[in-house]
Amino acid sequence: MTIVVTGATGHLGRAVVESLLDRGVPADEILATGRNREKLAELRVPTRVASYDDPESLRAAFAGADKVLFVSGNEVGKRIPQHRNVVDAAKAAGVGRVVYTSAPKADTSDMLLVTDHRETEKLLAASGMPTTFLRNGWYVENYDLADALERGLSGASGDGRISIAPRSDYAEAAAAALLLDDPKPVYELGGESVTLAELAAEVSRQSGREVAYTDLSVADYHDLLLGAGLPEEAATVFADVHRATSEGALEVRGDDLASLLGRPATPLATAVKNALG
Secondary structure: EEEEOOOOOOOHHHHHHHHHHHHOOOOOHHEEEEEOOOOOOOOOOOEOOOOOOOHHHHHHHHHOEEEEEEEEOOOOOOHHHHHHHOOOOOOOHOOOEEEEEEOOOOOOOOOOHHHHHHHHHHHHHHHHOOEEEEEEEHHHHHHOOOHHHHOOEEOOOOOOOOEEOOOOHHHHHHHHHHOOOOOOOOOEEEOOEEEEHHHHHHHHHHHHOOOOEOOOOOHHHHHHHOOOOOHHHHHHHHHHHHHHHOOOOOOOOOOOHHHHHOOOOHHHHHHHHHHHH
């Protein structure tokens, strides 16, 4: 068996490679791909340089692959053509199954951040390849909790609940899904459900310092992001994440994450403790 992990020089892809090794997959059955040759060299498995912008490199990387973990790109505005390259290359290579890291409720959510994931799911479905969608919930690491000790947390999520877990949980879940003979078509993945006010309270409890959550309007939060240096497009997308969160977009029901992990998702208290160091 050969498992190709794309985006293996990023945090999630690297963690999936390590999780596969921890689960006993021989190193020579894993191929890690990414754009950065130096970072690839740090991994303990065979590697190949491949870019979502370079279809030929993708076809070479996928040749002979039984399964591909397709880690979504992170370049806002470029993902659809990049993802189409990945899907076309995987189909041309005859890949046995593609496991794609998607977003919560990708088929129904109106969150701007989900648009590219929904279109990618459609591309994969139209390809005819066996596919599994891992609709990853929100990462604890999406929040700079060390910075929150100094500045607090700000957003526009109101009392919206967020099913949150550390990145390592999602990496373990991806490794588990890759090793299943007959995985489900869709996994909605999320951990403990909290509001941003509850997250701030947990940071306060563990640090012994007062950390408050300041809830803003979506427009004011957008302006705050612009002031922090985000480009207009990114500020619009991330402000919309908070708008959608206030309406329930990031609350994930069910036990798919625990089912893949074979254990409960990491509790918020543990995740915050680890994030604060």
